[in-house]
Amino acid sequence: MTIRQIRNALLLGTVCLTYSVTGFAPPTSRCCVVASYGRSLATLNAETTADATDVSTIQTDPKEAVKLFGRLAEKYIMLDASAGMCCYSGCTDCEFREPGGGYRMADQSSSRPKWIPVYDHRAFQSGKEHTSKWSSEIFTDGPAVSKEQFVSRVINMQFVPPLGGPYLAASAAAMEDEAAAASLFDILAGEKEKLTKHRMGKQMKELANGEEGLTWTHFSAAMGAK
Known part of the structure; x- marks a missing residue:
């Protein structure tokens, strides 16, 4: 589940819990609040997506x-610096050798x-x-x-x-x-x-x-x- 889905699920759960406690349909004012939350969430998601797109779509000639x-x-x-101590003579088990067989170089x-x-x-x-x-x-x-x-x-x-x-x-x-x-x-x-x-x-x-x-x-x- 994505962060957006989790956030939407939590918001929906909060609204449903409020309805179950009152036992009645939400008054107009509450609907406005929920709608406002929905708009804010949508705006936040849009801004987050835009920011991610800006970072991930950098293109340069x-x-x-x-x-x-x-x-x-x-x-x-x-x-x-430690690689400079190697004698480069192909010694067995040399600590300055790379796993692939090459030497670690000082520069x-x-x-x-x-x-x-x-x-x-x-x-x-x-x-x-x-x-x-x-x-x-x-x-x-x-x-x-x-x-x-x-x-x-x-x-x-x-x-x-x-x-x-x-x-x-x-x-x-x-x-x-x-x-x-x-x-x-x-x-x-x-x-x-x-x-x-x-x-x-x-x-x-x-x-x-x-x-x-x-x-x-x-x-x-x-x-x-x-």
Whole structure:
């Protein structure tokens, strides 16, 4: 049974119980109250359905989505600090091997931007450290930005053709339409008026299914870019 059906059943039960106690048909005033409840419930259901539709039907032109991804994605990402202790010699029962046979990596590099790191800054005891592009170029003067600031700063970030999505040369990646950047803000900020650096990293990790970097596959799915 859906939430709507349960809510309607409870309302009907309340009305029936009232009728059984009085033993008489409800007076006009009571009918008006019940009718008012019915209208309110219908309105609430309509608003709830509309809200759910708005969230689940975000659609973005793939080319506009890749313009965003190419601004936020990077060629380098830091992963698991402990993996850097592996000797990569194929030892039996190595604790740094993945179930599928591969190695857990401390970091990775790509020839073209591939990941949007979910962290703002990461440092290993080995001395390696990395500050993500989005954290340094979007949050330039504090830990939070408004929607207007977010959109403006993302649009002005440098675009580099990424791995994934339709190929676009840098010369064709100007963002004249702000709609895609605005949609990304809504996805990350939810109902908040401002987006914090912490929340952006947390939300991207959720979109990446717990991985340390958001790839085109997950990014395009979140943006509805098909």
